[in-house]
Amino acid sequence: MGMPISLALRGRHATGPDADAAWQAALAELRWVDEVFSTWRPDSQVSRLGRGEIAVDDCHPTVAEVLRLGDHARVASEGAFDVVRTGADGVRRLDPSGVVKGWAVDRAVRPLLALADTDVCLSAGGDMVCHVADPHGEAWVIGIEDPLAPTRLVARVPLHRGAVATSGSAHRGAHVVDARTGAAADALASVTVIGADLTSVDIDATTALALGKDGPAWLRSRLRTGVVVWADGRAETVA
Numbered sequence: 001m002g003m004p005i006s007l008a009l010r011g012r013h014a015t016g017p018d019a020d021a022a023w024q025a026a027l028a029e030l031r032w033v034d035e036v037f038s039t040w041r042p043d044s045q046v047s048r049l050g051r052g053e054i055a056v057d058d059c060h061p062t063v064a065e066v067l068r069l070g071d072h073a074r075v076a077s078e079g080a081f082d083v084v085r086t087g088a089d090g091v092r093r094l095d096p097s098g099v100v101k102g103w104a105v106d107r108a109v110r111p112l113l114a115l116a117d118t119d120v121c122l123s124a125g126g127d128m129v130c131h132v133a134d135p136h137g138e139a140w141v142i143g144i145e146d147p148l149a150p151t152r153l154v155a156r157v158p159l160h161r162g163a164v165a166t167s168g169s170a171h172r173g174a175h176v177v178d179a180r181t182g183a184a185a186d187a188l189a190s191v192t193v194i195g196a197d198l199t200s201v202d203i204d205a206t207t208a209l210a211l212g213k214d215g216p217a218w219l220r221s222r223l224r225t226g227v228v229v230w231a232d233g234r235a236e237t238v239a
Contacts, residue, residue: 001148002040003101005030008140012117014138019118025111025165026122033104036060039095050094070099073203074179077218081207082179101167102202103151105129120141144227146235147190154235155192155227163198167191167205178210186231187212193226193238194217201226221224 005027013019018187036059038044045059056064070083083096105122109129112120120131121140130140139158147168157164167176168190176185191208193201204224208215216228219238228236 006110006123008121008123009112009115010119010138011115013115014118016114022111022115026108029108029111030104030124033100033107036063037066037100037104039093039097043170046094046096066099066103069103069199069203073099073207077207077211077224079180080178080210081203085177085179086182099199099203100208101125102127102163102198102200106198127163127198127202129163130159130161132160135218144185144192146233147229148233154229155237157194159194162194162196163201164192164194165198165202165205166193167202167209175208176206178212185210185212188215189229189231189233191215191219191226191228193224195224195237 007023009019035041036044037046039047041047045054045063047064048054050054056067073081075207081098083094083099084092085095086092101124105124105127106129109120109122112122113131117133119133119137120129122129128142130142132139134150139160142157142159143153144155144157144166146154153184160216177183178185188209191205193205193208195201204219204222205226208219208228211218216236216238219226224238226238228238230236
């Protein structure tokens, strides 16, 4: 799906054949997800589903799983998040990418988490899953960049076990829209959410960005923790 993927390991299996095998398994999972879900591949199951060539029941069962997650997010956001988008031409198209990214990394990290006595930090497009084998060990420290000046950080987050997701316009422009209106989200420059799993925090970060000025309050209603940067550069902690 065009995402840069990076991995950091510390501990017993930071290098060696077990680490290599787990890394290859993680990459294989991501490649498989791309084959099934990429909207850029005309032969993917999601592309064929969107064109009406096949039904959900004809797809791999994970397609129905992702669509259910997307529908839950649509309901929770009162329609601001949706896996069906209306394009500039007025045509509605299936695009579950807002669900798939975090969901895919949660799946891909599993063989890495199985490495004994090894700390893991797997990042995909800047969103990451972190795990410290010893709960009392050294935390991973995640820098949250300033979307208006990406060489600077607005916060540093120590994380032992969990996930961090950021949605914003710094690298891809205003690509997130409020699905209710089709208008690009521009009230917030970025939203970072921290939680237990990447699937949910990635969806919530994207949803909050789409909600614009209502995004921080929506995150608080969901008892989320994170950092919001407004379009004027103000940084706000959500807790």
